[in-house]
Amino acid sequence: MDPHAPLLQTLQTLTSVLPEKLQRPRIGIVCGSGLSGLVESFREVEMVPYENLPGFARSTVSGHKSALAFGLLGEGEGVPVVAMLGRFHRYEGHDFPTIVYPIRVMARLGVKNIIITNAAGSLNPSIPVGTIVVIQDHLALPNMTGSNPLLGPPTSPSHARFLPLSDAYSPSLRRLAFLSAHKLALPREALAEGTYAWVCGPTYETPAEGRMLRHAGADVVGMSTVPEVVVAREEGMNVLVMSLVTNFVVIPERYRSIRDEVEAELLGKKIELPKEDVVSHDEVLAVGRQKAEVMKKLVGSIVELIPTAPDLQ
Numbered sequence: 001m002d003p004h005a006p007l008l009q010t011l012q013t014l015t016s017v018l019p020e021k022l023q024r025p026r027i028g029i030v031c032g033s034g035l036s037g038l039v040e041s042f043r044e045v046e047m048v049p050y051e052n053l054p055g056f057a058r059s060t061v062s063g064h065k066s067a068l069a070f071g072l073l074g075e076g077e078g079v080p081v082v083a084m085l086g087r088f089h090r091y092e093g094h095d096f097p098t099i100v101y102p103i104r105v106m107a108r109l110g111v112k113n114i115i116i117t118n119a120a121g122s123l124n125p126s127i128p129v130g131t132i133v134v135i136q137d138h139l140a141l142p143n144m145t146g147s148n149p150l151l152g153p154p155t156s157p158s159h160a161r162f163l164p165l166s167d168a169y170s171p172s173l174r175r176l177a178f179l180s181a182h183k184l185a186l187p188r189e190a191l192a193e194g195t196y197a198w199v200c201g202p203t204y205e206t207p208a209e210g211r212m213l214r215h216a217g218a219d220v221v222g223m224s225t226v227p228e229v230v231v232a233r234e235e236g237m238n239v240l241v242m243s244l245v246t247n248f249v250v251i252p253e254r255y256r257s258i259r260d261e262v263e264a265e266l267l268g269k270k271i272e273l274p275k276e277d278v279v280s281h282d283e284v285l286a287v288g289r290q291k292a293e294v295m296k297k298l299v300g301s302i303v304e305l306i307p308t309a310p311d312l313q
């Protein structure tokens, strides 16, 4: 896809269907697997299906809708926001310009701060299922091995050819996440800080892959987000990422030994086997549903605080 061609048409379509007060959202939100319910706290919502928007693909993953939601969030007049109800993943077969197209649209609508959510597996024994991890850094094997979302000519002459990512995750926005958790009286363990590993998917990790990512310093792993972060940074946005831990990545301390089992069997002995978990997308969506309310409140509170932070304007 030529990423430039439809941008103007997309913007014209949005201007023609949206009331004026929703046309310049200040904050963008990306809803992860099972997290599209974030839109329930918006007021004066206008939904624009992706199929009506030139340049937009359709999401094919359950737990992801296919619409942009515009609305007002927070007390008083409310802050104009736009949310992606459904994102695009590389494993769906979308190319990178398509995956990040909605982020480029948000940037042209005037979004300066973006809150990206996702569902992720925990690699860290001290980060249990249900925790919301405020991402401080990422580990992107695809970026390092030839599948970087910025491959190819820059989409604008104003974009840096070599984008620094050491400052990708805004400390000011991360601060607002923890302040919000305090304001909402969430228990301390509801939130954690950590590093997100991006894998292509759609396979979940083997134990050896999970172990490698853990040893490499990742706390959670998922199949999205990093392309959006990279492009949001290229477009000059401040980025906050919050991962909801929906499952543990299976990393057994030692492998079940089939040889031991056979040898024991031959000696007439029985070996007690530990139960081995297998992750499923249904499990991922179920935890999303359980934690929808907390995530909604947290995002709502952060959105309300952003206009009060001078360095985020």
Ligand SMILES: O=P(O)(O)O[C@H]1O[C@H](CO)[C@@H](O)[C@H]1O
Residues within 6 Å of the ligand: 031, 032, 033, 034, 061, 087, 089, 117, 118, 119, 120, 201, 222, 223, 224, 225, 280, 281, 284
């Ligand atoms: O990252 P999001 O879109 O929240 O979804 C996560 O959940 C799916 C796997 O269950 C994958 O798409 C993974 O990336």
